[in-house]
Amino acid sequence: MTELATHAAFLTNREGEICITLADAAFVQSDTIVVDPKTHQVFAVFHEAGYLLGSISDTMAKTFAATDHVLLSAERGDGTIFELTAPLRTSEWLEALSVNDQNIDFPGKKTGSGRGGYRPCSPSAKGAAA
Numbered sequence: 001m002t003e004l005a006t007h008a009a010f011l012t013n014r015e016g017e018i019c020i021t022l023a024d025a026a027f028v029q030s031d032t033i034v035v036d037p038k039t040h041q042v043f044a045v046f047h048e049a050g051y052l053l054g055s056i057s058d059t060m061a062k063t064f065a066a067t068d069h070v071l072l073s074a075e076r077g078d079g080t081i082f083e084l085t086a087p088l089r090t091s092e093w094l095e096a097l098s099v100n101d102q103n104i105d106f107p108g109k110k111t112g113s114g115r116g117g118y119r120p121c122s123p124s125a126k127g128a129a130a
Helices: 025-029 060-067 089-097
Strands: 009-013 016-024 031-034 041-046 049-055 068-073 080-089 103-106
Touching: 009 025, 009 049, 016 025, 016 060, 025 041, 025 068, 080 089
Parallel strands: 016 068, 031 080, 049 103
Antiparallel strands: 009 016, 031 041, 041 049, 068 080
16 A cells, blocks of 8 residues: 555535645645546645545545646644645546656656646635545
8 A cells, every 4th residue: 555645634615626735734835636536546746756645535536527726735834824726637647648858756657747826725614524
């Protein structure tokens, strides 16, 4: 079994957007979030490597399939909240890429990167952890 990179909770906020709260604030800077629709495992592409964040339920997988971005949030050491948006991709997206100048250590596949903007991920978000 693959070890988790950090503790992550998967929920939806009041607007219905997917929010991933992370124990390690460094992962908020992930370039892309990748979900495997077959296994429901969620990975963060961060510093040119793929890190397992956890697995999601069937219900949450359907929510993931309906969007192209996720909100990432974590508490910094000083108690402030660090939040960014990251693009959401599927494992098929990784396999479909044939030419790229960036090698990602993610089960032998290549991926691109993208940065999102700021979107609030309220700690009082509705939804249940998956």
